[in-house]
Amino acid sequence: MKKDIFQISPGFEDIMPAEYRDLIDNGPFEKNVGVSDLGSFKELLEEHPLCAGCGLALSLRLILASLPNPEDTIIVGSTGCSALAFPQVALHNIHSLFGNQNAVASGLKRALTLRFPDKVKDVVVIAGDGATADIGLDMVLQSWFRQENITTIMLDNEAYANTGGQESGMSPMGTVLNMAPKGKKFPKVSVPELARESGCAYVATVTPAQPKKLGKAVVRGILAARELGPSYIQVFAPCPTNYKFKPNETISKIKLREKEGTYETKEYITAEAQELFARLEEGKK
Amino acid sequence: MYVKVRVDEDKCIGCKLCILACPDPNVLTYTENKKVSADENRCKGCGLCVANCPKDALVIS
Ligand SMILES: Cc1ncc(C[n+]2csc(CCOP(=O)(O)OP(=O)(O)O)c2C)c(N)n1
Ligand code: SF4
Ligand code: SF4
Ligand SMILES: [Mg+2]
Numbered sequence: 001m002k003k004d005i006f007q008i009s010p011g012f013e014d015i016m017p018a019e020y021r022d023l024i025d026n027g028p029f030e031k032n033v034g035v036s037d038l039g040s041f042k043e044l045l046e047e048h049p050l051c052a053g054c055g056l057a058l059s060l061r062l063i064l065a066s067l068p069n070p071e072d073t074i075i076v077g078s079t080g081c082s083a084l085a086f087p088q089v090a091l092h093n094i095h096s097l098f099g100n101q102n103a104v105a106s107g108l109k110r111a112l113t114l115r116f117p118d119k120v121k122d123v124v125v126i127a128g129d130g131a132t133a134d135i136g137l138d139m140v141l142q143s144w145f146r147q148e149n150i151t152t153i154m155l156d157n158e159a160y161a162n163t164g165g166q167e168s169g170m171s172p173m174g175t176v177l178n179m180a181p182k183g184k185k186f187p188k189v190s191v192p193e194l195a196r197e198s199g200c201a202y203v204a205t206v207t208p209a210q211p212k213k214l215g216k217a218v219v220r221g222i223l224a225a226r227e228l229g230p231s232y233i234q235v236f237a238p239c240p241t242n243y244k245f246k247p248n249e250t251i252s253k254i255k256l257r258e259k260e261g262t263y264e265t266k267e268y269i270t271a272e273a274q275e276l277f278a279r280l281e282e283g284k285k
Numbered sequence: 286m287y288v289k290v291r292v293d294e295d296k297c298i299g300c301k302l303c304i305l306a307c308p309d310p311n312v313l314t315y316t317e318n319k320k321v322s323a324d325e326n327r328c329k330g331c332g333l334c335v336a337n338c339p340k341d342a343l344v345i346s
Binding site: 252 | 314330
């Protein structure tokens with residue numbers, strides 16, 4: 001897709017919203033911008049209804065700014081807090097039935113490959129921890145077993161936030177939430193290990209406290225999915241509303257958990273992916 | 286009560302750390318004179334930018 005597809009038709013300039021016009025003039029399309037350029041271009045995300053201080057909103061903002069090829073990226077989302085932000089995202093995006101996101105993305109990627117054999121079309125799943133590690137885990141794992149060329153990004157706020165605070169597989173053991181009063185009885189599920197064992201070419205856990213690292217992981221995940229096979233990125237995105245901390249503490253909470261060793265950021269790269277990144281990252285220098 | 290961010294241009298060193306800490310898009314922007322400027326109308330007043338500024342250049346009021 002080229003910029004002219006969303007260019008405003010002549011004569012309609014004055015009735016288009018200012019935000020849309022701003023996107024045409026100053027958006028990230030065909031520009032090769034990244035996380036470090038935030039603040040210098042009109043973002044793909046518009047004003048959204050997510051809570052003040054939401055870690056998930058911050059992560060989404062950083063992820064969208066990191067996409068290497070936004071013109072040709074299709075995002076598959078799922079039900080949850082992030083679904084409230086997607087109507088405000090200026091990219092093709094599909095809201096799938098809760099939990100079905102990786103099945104929808106697999107079919108979409110295959111269809112796009114048949115329809116546009118000469119073009120790069122990146123299919124990226126962005127969904128909550130409940131959608132990824134619990135209700136959609138079947139579809140997530142099957143897409144990895146089958147080596148689908150898609151990137152799966154989990155926005156891990158360690159809860160079912162949008163439905164008022166139930167525990168998810170990703171909540172740490174002992175977690176008490178509004179609708180999990182007795183404390184969670186089993187530990188946080190290690191989806192990164194599942195990803196590694198199920199055939200992902202690239203796996204990373206990142207946090208918005210380190211935006212550049214997050215950006216690099218998103219780019220690597222997408223490149224690996226293009227060339228090799230599935231990739232998985234887990235983003236720690238704490239929720240001040242359900243975990244009942246102040247909205248200005250979202251980033252300090254992340255740093256604290258990292259310091260405690262209860263949220264590790266790491267990368268797993270297959271030998272094939274190492275080779276690919278070395279080639280591509282070398283080529284860029 | 287509405288709370289909004291304001292940037293003290295004299296204190297701002299243009300490090301952009303606040304821009305990378307804000308959960309809301311297009312609020313904090315990087316200006317031509319290498320400082321940060323805020324669109325108050327888009328701010329939710331969460332204070333994450335304040336918590337991440339090394340120079341106390343941002344205030345919420
Ligand atoms: C098939 C189906 N089952 C259940 C729900 C109810 N539901 C809506 S959002 C949600 C929780 C989402 O949790 P998560 O994926 O972690 O996203 P978050 O809201 O935390 O970002 C649930 C269970 C639904 N919408 N559809
Ligand atoms: S409930 Fe939590 S995850 Fe959902 S929008 Fe609010 S802060 Fe974000
Ligand atoms: S207070 Fe929150 S919403 Fe307002 S500019 Fe700072 S980080 Fe952004
Ligand atoms: Mg969640």
